[in-house]
Amino acid sequence: MSVQRVVFWLRQATLIGLCLPVLYLAWRWYIDELGARPVTQATHITGDWAVVFLLCSLALTPARSVFDWMPLMQIRRRVGVATALYALLHLLIYVADQKWNLVVVALEIVKRFYLTIGFVSVLALAVLALTSTDGWQKRLRRNWKRLHWLVYPAAVLAIVHFFLQSKANVGEATVAAGLFAWLMIWRALPPKLARSYLGLALLAVAATLSALAFEIAWYGLVNKVDPLRILMADIDPDLAPRPTLKVLLSSLAVLVLVGLRRGLRTWQSRRKVAALAGCVLCLGIALGEGPEAAAQELTVTQVVRLYDATVTYPAPMWAATEAERLDAGTSHRQEEKDQIIIEEIRKTETLHNWTQMLKVVGSRLPDAQQMAVREALDLSLASHLAACDEDDFAVEIFEEHESSVTFVVACGNTPNAPQELGYGDGIGEISVARLFLVKDTLVQVQYSWRGPEFDYKDSASFPVPLATVVQAAERLEAAG
Numbered sequence: 001m002s003v004q005r006v007v008f009w010l011r012q013a014t015l016i017g018l019c020l021p022v023l024y025l026a027w028r029w030y031i032d033e034l035g036a037r038p039v040t041q042a043t044h045i046t047g048d049w050a051v052v053f054l055l056c057s058l059a060l061t062p063a064r065s066v067f068d069w070m071p072l073m074q075i076r077r078r079v080g081v082a083t084a085l086y087a088l089l090h091l092l093i094y095v096a097d098q099k100w101n102l103v104v105v106a107l108e109i110v111k112r113f114y115l116t117i118g119f120v121s122v123l124a125l126a127v128l129a130l131t132s133t134d135g136w137q138k139r140l141r142r143n144w145k146r147l148h149w150l151v152y153p154a155a156v157l158a159i160v161h162f163f164l165q166s167k168a169n170v171g172e173a174t175v176a177a178g179l180f181a182w183l184m185i186w187r188a189l190p191p192k193l194a195r196s197y198l199g200l201a202l203l204a205v206a207a208t209l210s211a212l213a214f215e216i217a218w219y220g221l222v223n224k225v226d227p228l229r230i231l232m233a234d235i236d237p238d239l240a241p242r243p244t245l246k247v248l249l250s251s252l253a254v255l256v257l258v259g260l261r262r263g264l265r266t267w268q269s270r271r272k273v274a275a276l277a278g279c280v281l282c283l284g285i286a287l288g289e290g291p292e293a294a295a296q297e298l299t300v301t302q303v304v305r306l307y308d309a310t311v312t313y314p315a316p317m318w319a320a321t322e323a324e325r326l327d328a329g330t331s332h333r334q335e336e337k338d339q340i341i342i343e344e345i346r347k348t349e350t351l352h353n354w355t356q357m358l359k360v361v362g363s364r365l366p367d368a369q370q371m372a373v374r375e376a377l378d379l380s381l382a383s384h385l386a387a388c389d390e391d392d393f394a395v396e397i398f399e400e401h402e403s404s405v406t407f408v409v410a411c412g413n414t415p416n417a418p419q420e421l422g423y424g425d426g427i428g429e430i431s432v433a434r435l436f437l438v439k440d441t442l443v444q445v446q447y448s449w450r451g452p453e454f455d456y457k458d459s460a461s462f463p464v465p466l467a468t469v470v471q472a473a474e475r476l477e478a479a480g
């Protein structure tokens with residue numbers, strides 16, 4: 001299935017998945033199946049789903065990273081908006097329960113702490129949903145990201161609200177808190193560790209211990225229960241599955257799924273089956289402006305020595321002949337400790353205002369021989385990510401071989417990159433690069449285009465036609 005279709009069906013399936021709980025609730029209410037107190041029951045059901053979707057929305061970034069599946073970013077907004085809608089419905093049903101008496105509702109919210117924090121959480125979620133549109137994103141620019149940090153305190157408040165209203169049995173709230181801990185600890189881990197099996201195993205332990213700590217703290221502080229009794233209950237098979245076990249099993253399920261996903265991926269790439277994943281960025285690559293159209297004979301090449309490697313690489317995209325390469329371009333060479341960087345730009349541009357660049361980087365790494373291509377890719381992507389706004393960032397693997405990888409990185413905005421080199425808020429960059437190892441040298445040959453900030457999901461907004469990006473990827477692949 002083409003990537004475009006995958007994204008389409010993923011979005012439709014998500015929409016259906018998000019609507020099903022409320023439709024099922026409405027149906028059960030309609031056929032009078034919600035028990036003696038349908039309104040209370042409906043309050044509980046909508047509250048539960050609001051928390052589930054809130055956790056799902058926070059899980060999408062880690063899921064994209066560990067499963068290496070970019071389409072997940074395409075459903076983030078709708079899951080977030082659904083969270084806010086379920087929370088608002090939950091509040092609305094509560095208001096209905098109070099016979100629509102808004103004065104009573106307001107007094108209750110002021111009087112009862114668990115309702116006060118629930119209200120603050122609803123307000124925050126509503127603001128996030130309202131400002132989730134492209135228009136607001138553009139209007140608020142960097143402040144948009146700052147504003148959307150509100151999701152973390154909103155989630156903490158929602159979970160505390162969950163605990164406080166649970167009274168005697170905080171089982172479900174503990175599971176929610178344990179999973180939330182997983183999501184937060186994942187964010188705090190170094191990116192490389194967070195993607196590794198070791199990192200995921202450590203996370204499983206940390207999230208389970210967090211759930212245990214929440215449980216002990218709650219029962220200890222509120223019900224004065226001895227922590228040892230809770231610990232014994234948690235390991236008593238007759239009482240299984242306890243919340244801590246549920247958190248452990250969920251965390252281990254992530255580990256197993258990641259293993260399956262990576263295994264399948266390796267198998268597929270070995271058999272040269274079409275790439276599994278893709279963001280909208282690669283749609284153009286996979287569809288219309290496909291590689292066949294872009295394949296072009298390589299006439300001009302250049303050679304450079306980088307530590308252990310003698311690299312023959314294609315000419316800049318602006319040069320069709322050798323003379324043109326020399327006439328039209330200038331080359332800047334920079335040598336630092338264990339790294340050589342050669343940047344070629346057009347003669348008419350400077351390192352501050354370039355729009356097209358051919359860059360060759362050689363990095364000497366002591367452990368290069370032990371390094372897998374994917375590890376080298378992670379290393380390279382880390383530097384792209386450091387410069388880029390994470391929400392405006394997409395990466396797609398064009399071709400992956402045993403000892404090399406060609407990939408496209410779209411960075412819609414570069415607020416964190418050095419301004420003295422012409423980057424900054426409002427400037428975007430798209431690059432296609434080939435990465436390979438020669439003895440102890442990691443080599444990256446990269447074409448880059450720079451221009452005004454763009455939307456990585458919309459190839460029409462790129463600073464260069466997608467066909468040219470594909471052509472560049474083809475050139476790099478053809479260079480062997």
Ligand code: HEM
Nearest residue numbers: 044047048050051087091094115118119121122158162165
């Ligand atoms: C003004 C805002 C809110 C009000 C008035 C409110 C009200 C309530 C009430 C009355 C209950 C049931 C308490 C009981 O039965 O004793 C409840 C439970 C719950 N609420 Fe809220 N809530 C609000 C906000 C939120 C938000 C923002 C979330 C999550 C995002 C949330 C999630 C939950 C959950 C998970 C439960 C427990 C459901 C269960 O036990 O199965 N609430 N809320």
